[in-house]
Amino acid sequence: MAEHHGPDGPQHAAAVDDAAATLLAVWDSAREQAVPRLSGPQLSALLVVERAEGINLRGLAAELRMILSSASRLCDRLVASGLVDREPGRADRREIALYLTPSSRALLDNLRSTRREVLGEVFDRMSPAGRAALVRGLNEFQQVAMDTSAPGQPAGGVVEDAL
Amino acid sequence: MAEHHGPDGPQHAAAVDDAAATLLAVWDSAREQAVPRLSGPQLSALLVVERAEGINLRGLAAELRMILSSASRLCDRLVASGLVDREPGRADRREIALYLTPSSRALLDNLRSTRREVLGEVFDRMSPAGRAALVRGLNEFQQVAMDTSAPGQPAGGVVEDAL
DNA sequence: CTGCGGGTAGTCTCTGCTGCACCATGGCCG
């Protein structure tokens, strides 16, 4: 494995691994609670569309790392569920521009607020110092993670897209 | 939704939500890296079997919240991949006891060490204080989360099982 | 023997992904 870790990277990683699993469990218990019966790829697609409203199928497929026709199928289902709008592009009529619907906006809002609520419930039971530490640590973690992955790293690819 | 949050639970939750997403992304980038082509349910099943070696199909089905025959099918695939052993129970020959194979043990070890390594790489780039804060915050979070969910809460069910 | 509980197996449905053939549009070049 990696060889020249700092003095305590790995140890802390081991310590955090378990706790992170708990955070994770809490995190996506909210997902199940807020958007049951919405599959992973479907949710990912919504998030992609949210971030890049008006994206076309090719772009979506690229983001989701699938081929064009798969993305098309996926969109079929999303359109059928009333979660995305497929509008013919105004510039190039071959293209299709994808947009969220009010329905899916509400769904994403609901997901986020549910998540925050669930997280908040645990937070309320933590000590102020513990909360502060968590916020501080997580923020630095995020900053560092985004930093090392966002620039050039064809091989690394640690952070693809944060849900 | 919930009304009487403490003074800063929700605010911190919002602050953490984003960062947690990053942690999550890092966390399961390791999953993709270590165990590609192993589906979610399959991995979950392995973890259940690991925690309760010798479990029978009914137990597994209950843990995974699926019906018996679905679990049986899932095991078919796992057995076919050489990831679990299906041994007839010695006490009651109707039962089947499920065990990990050396192969799946190696796979889980690999998953965990990959995860720790990926996490460790980010950790190495964090300040010692940031690391300490993260560990402290996460540990307290875990403790509190386990505390409020493990005892009696038929409705809550916040933490089901930490992957 | 009968009943019950544990598992398997057949069949269905749905989602996700793929490959390939096909249609439409749009830009380019002769």
Place this chain on the structure above:
DNA sequence: CGGCCATGGTGCAGCAGAGACTACCCGCAG
């Protein structure tokens, strides 16, 4: 202007994974 190819999407199989329901077999215990 009229082909021509590149590009964007769809339609049509086809496959695997997952889950469910049903029917069925087997072993155990009364």
